[in-house]
Amino acid sequence: MILPYLVRLACLSLACFFLVHLALAIGMNWLASWVLALAKRSKPNSAARRLLAARLFPSLAAVLVVAAVCVPSYLWLEPEATVEHVGLGCLAAALLSVASWGIAAGRGLRAIVLSIRYGRYCRKLGCETRLAGENTRVWVIEGAAGLFALAGIIHPRLVISREVLENLSDGELEAALRHERAHRTSRDNLKRLLLLLVPDVLPFRVRLLAGLESLERGWAQFTEWAADDRAVGGDSSRSVSLAAALVRVARMGAPREASPLMTSLVADGRDLEARVDRLLSATPGGENPRQGRPRLPAAIVLAAGLFGAVMGGPATLQAAHRLLEHFIR
Numbered sequence: 432m433i434l435p436y437l438v439r440l441a442c443l444s445l446a447c448f449f450l451v452h453l454a455l456a457i458g459m460n461w462l463a464s465w466v467l468a469l470a471k472r473s474k475p476n477s478a479a480r481r482l483l484a485a486r487l488f489p490s491l492a493a494v495l496v497v498a499a500v501c502v503p504s505y506l507w508l509e510p511e512a513t514v515e516h517v518g519l520g521c522l523a524a525a526l527l528s529v530a531s532w533g534i535a536a537g538r539g540l541r542a543i544v545l546s547i548r549y550g551r552y553c554r555k556l557g558c559e560t561r562l563a564g565e566n567t568r569v570w571v572i573e574g575a576a577g578l579f580a581l582a583g584i585i586h587p588r589l590v591i592s593r594e595v596l597e598n599l600s601d602g603e604l605e606a607a608l609r610h611e612r613a614h615r616t617s618r619d620n621l622k623r624l625l626l627l628l629v630p631d632v633l634p635f636r637v638r639l640l641a642g643l644e645s646l647e648r649g650w651a652q653f654t655e656w657a658a659d660d661r662a663v664g665g666d667s668s669r670s671v672s673l674a675a676a677l678v679r680v681a682r683m684g685a686p687r688e689a690s691p692l693m694t695s696l697v698a699d700g701r702d703l704e705a706r707v708d709r710l711l712s713a714t715p716g717g718e719n720p721r722q723g724r725p726r727l728p729a730a731i732v733l734a735a736g737l738f739g740a741v742m743g744g745p746a747t748l749q750a751a752h753r754l755l756e757h758f759i760r
């Protein structure tokens with residue numbers, strides 16, 4: 432197929448993303464059980480961070496390779512011919528890439544729309560109130576079973592059912608509020624959206640890549656454990672209160688309305704027993720969220736250094752260009 436210069440660049444970039452993403456995702460899928468085992472040996476906060484980074488790595492690295500190698504080598508070394516041939520293989524890979532990105536964007540957009548709709552539902556049916564120790568107002572909703580959640584992305588708000596408020600003791604309510612506050616500080620709803628926006632390797636479900644799904648499930652579990660730890664802060668009585676609150680809220684049942692971008696106190700019934708056991712068997716430590724946080728400036732310097740090395744290496748770009756020439760035909 433004959434395509435103009437810039438359309439050919441777009442096609443090549445998308446096809447390159449597809450191939451690099453596929454290779455890195457297969458690699459990460461293969462490493463997933465090892466990454467999970469490593470995460471289980473660290474504190475929940477660090478474990479959640481590592482699993483999120485591992486899950487996002489294939490997509491982010493593929494974007495970086497396209498931006499740092501594919502695009503510069505094409506712009507620098509490809510003569511600006513008006514039209515050029517593009518092979519069917521390259522075109523197919525580009526179309527698969529477009530479909531994967533489209534599905535991811537649709538998924539993210541749907542979650543945002545549902546989240547906005549849920550906010551409207553809370554405003555309509557809920558009664559705004561202030562709780563002790565809470566800076567922002569809380570929506571209290573009648574007849575919403577065991578609803579105790581933080582909903583929204585930019586300014587997440589607490590949504591609690593009237594039944595939960597009436598049934599929890601002061602200590603249990605305080606521990607539960609601290610748990611949701613921990614989710615707010617960690618911006619877990621935003622991370623949830625980020626995971627939805629990550630494109631799949633193929634625009635359809637591939638059972639062979641179950642390792643990547645296990646990284647996401649692991650992230651969700653350790654995120655809850657990390658919020659429990661920060662809520663408890665090493666205090667044994669708070670630990671017991673939080674365990675009691677979890678059981679009490681779980682017994683009230685799941686609310687009918689929910690948003691894909693919200694973190695509930697009892698997020699996953701399957702993990703409830705493990706969480707309660709953890710809280711009752713040993714007082715989870717008050718892990719400082721800032722401790723062990725990846726040193727962002729150092730990471731940025733490293734990434735910039737790598738970027739510079741690639742950009743500054745004409746030999747790399749020439750080799751990449753030769754490779755792309757074979758690929759595009």
Ligand SMILES: [Zn+2]
Nearest residue numbers: 655658695696
């Ligand atoms: Zn939670």
